[in-house]
Amino acid sequence: MANANLYSLLPKVDELLEDKSIQELLDKIPRSLVLDVIRQELDTLRASIRENKLDKEELKGQLDGLVARISRRANQEASYKFKRVINATGVIIHTNLGRSLLNDKILDNIKEIASNYSNLEYDLQSAKRGSRYSIIESLICEITGAEAALVVNNNAAAVLLALSTLAKGREVIVSRGELIEIGGSFRIPEVMEESGAILREVGTTNKTHLRDYENVIGEETAALLKVHTSNYRILGFTSSVSIKELVDLKTKYQIPLIEDLGSGVLVDLAKYGLNHEPTVQESLANGADVVTFSGDKLLGGPQAGIILGKKEHISLMKQNPLTRAIRVDKFTLAALEVTLRYYLDEERALREIPTLRMLTMPIAEIEAKAKNLLDLIEGQGLDKAFTLEIQDDFSEVGGGSLPLEELATKCLVLSSDKYKIESIEGLLRGFNPPIITRIYRDRIYFDLRTIKEGEFKTIVEGLTHVANTLRES
Ligand SMILES: *Cc1c(COP(=O)(O)O)cnc(C)c1O
Secondary structure, eight states: OOOHHHHTTSOOHHHHHHSHHHHHHHHHSOHHHHHHHHHHHHHHHHHHHHTTOOOHHHHHHHHHTHHHHHHHHHHHHHSOSSOOOEEOSOEEEOGGGTSSOOOHHHHHHHHHHHTSOOOTTEETTTTEEOOTTHHHHHHHHHHHOOSEEEEESOHHHHHHHHHHHHHTTSEEEEEGGGOOEETTTEEHHHHHHHHTOEEEEESOSSBOOHHHHHHHOSTTEEEEEEEOOTTOOOOSSOBOOOHHHHHHHHHHHTOOEEEEEETOBOSOGGGGTSOOOOBHHHHHHTTOSEEEEESSSTTOSSSOEEEEEOHHHHHHHHHSHHHHHTBOOHHHHHHHHHHHHHTTSHHHHHHHOHHHHHHTOOHHHHHHHHHHHHHHHHHTOOOTTEEEEEEEEEEEEETTSSTTOOEEEEEEEEEESSSOHHHHHHHHHHSSSOEEOEEETTEEEEETTSOOGGGHHHHHHHHHHHHHHHHHO
């Protein structure tokens, strides 16, 4: 039998609402949300009484902490669910964690544009309506040498628009070795179908020759498409046809050559000790008529799809009604202008663009960061149940860019004889802000390449939280 007297000890909702801390809560959190939390907490206590789980003393203990519990939970419920995380995975362009980061100058410009009116579609010279694309177009053309350019929502949209404009109802020839899928459901055959173009596959998975293309060129051919196999490589007995070779064909038959470059890097990464990734400038110089790529992969800017190439093709795309549906917003344009301007001076781009900075970070710098973080954690007195050491490892570029690149890095590696490594990882992920790590062979890896110095303190707090939680459980 439940002790009916205990119910009378429970405070009324109205009484709780009068409490000073709850009053302060109501200043910043919607009343309905606070009321929900109060009711849920009281319901839990009533259930405990009903099920005889509490005696009088225990209930009093629970009531002492009631207001604090309500505050904590209400604050939790009211916090944003889409939030920053700490990327300790070492994957630089991590699509699930938001791809490229923007620096402060870019953010300042977004704020300037977003909190004021702007000349988004207004020509300040003529006082007439202008184009939202013109400023960014001249900048892209200046950097890449392209005749014309257009920016849309993302690269998937860029490919869709190029195909829909140049090849709707007609055939586009693609090598079977390039019929790729990129994470998050971008598949060349499906984008092709959606655009209304007809896919004409040639060659085999591992080998495609120039004659394979030429054999199927006919009346119905609208374009040749070359897709950069961003996220995988076919190794061994292989051959594919380069853009240069395809140029002979497209010139002979007078059909446009489209290249989906995926990452769209604007600097020669080989100069910085990385594998060579075909640049946008090379693709154009080799003779591609239309080139598309993402804004937030190796370019290091905001999400966007950049299309550049011959004026005749880009002009047609600008007139396609689809362009209106996939147009970029002013925040993207504000961020993209700052990002692209860095490329007018390559060294500056490498220094200022976080993606490029992380990609080319010297190992000595990563090692120094690892030591600093280790010192900081040890200075706070790491729980005896944990062991930490610095180890050599490899980071990944991510975002379907440079899949075979092995970026030597330094990791802080955590192991524990006492606690399950999955529990530790889960608690780090549940911390605020969440700390996203990688488990390998029963150890947790913190890759210092993608961890900022400003995040060290949070990691120390996270580890303390993990240790306290596991000790109490
Ligand atoms: C990433 C990628 C895409 C898709 O780009 P989004 O900007 O994510 O839409 C398309 N094609 C290739 C080759 C890619 O690497």
